[in-house]
């Protein structure tokens with residue numbers, strides 16, 4: 001359905017879960033792919049193999065770095081600039097966060113979560129936009145916690161709210177320069193990230209109970225929406241958050 005031959009895409013947190021699914025789909029559609037990760041080298045090596053399989057042998061750029069650190073972002077973009085000289089798609093997907101009741105959240109927990117999940121989009125965009133040369137897509141990956149409340153999710157939910165607001169503000173600044181900035185948000189997806197939730201089982205159960213679609217969103221469902229946001233079909237979509245949740249957000253009580 002999508003032909004992205006000749007396009008260059010950078011996916012943060014692109015070695016596992018949703019990010020890997022996006023990277024594989026973009027590679028399958030012909031794009032050159034750069035994937036960022038932070039710690040897990042073996043997942044990065046597996047991701048490289050999966051991307052090469054999908055692309056018919058084209059090697060991705062593997063970029064290690066913390067998206068919360070300006071210096072790391074600068075180094076990653078220096079490599080992209082040197083190897084590619086341009087960029088079409090930035091998928092700001094990497095996330096982390098402290099999952100605790102609000103009474104237990106420290107300033108450090110808050111800052112950590114905000115820096116990775118919200119702040120990172122600022123320097124990532126600042127470096128990406130000049131490489132996009134007046135024609136690019138920025139897609140940030142968000143979650144329903146931006147508009148709904150979940151147990152232990154205060155810091156992450158607030159960071160995703162900030163992220164979606166930043167998306168709207170970046171959109172206003174860059175739409176006239178040929179850059180679309182949007183977010184794709186999802187309900188619970190059973191990736192490695194979910195293993196860190198103290199209330200994982202309850203979240204899955206509650207989602208299934210309320211979701212009209214009665215099945216969990218999968219990484220590929222989110223990746224499909226991101227592909228759409230990178231395509232010409234959405235060339236007039238600016239500053240939106242596209243929700244992939246099987247209808248959950250219109251059904252949750254309260």
Ligand SMILES: NC(=O)c1ccc[n+]([C@@H]2O[C@H](COP(=O)([O-])OP(=O)(O)OC[C@H]3O[C@@H](n4cnc5c(N)ncnc54)[C@H](OP(=O)(O)O)[C@@H]3O)[C@@H](O)[C@H]2O)c1
Pocket residue numbers: 012013014015016017018019036037038039040041043065066067068092093094095096116141142143144185186187188189190191192193194
């Ligand atoms: N899973 C869900 O239920 C769900 C629902 C809605 C939205 N989302 C959003 O979808 C996105 C992806 O989530 P996921 O569940 O696919 O995550 P995941 O499976 O845990 O994968 C996280 C990826 O991000 C990388 N990463 C983590 N912190 C980083 C940092 N500071 N700098 C650079 N890379 C970093 C990881 O690298 P290493 O492997 O090196 O650690 C890994 O590649 C996130 O924005 C998340 O908020 C997830």
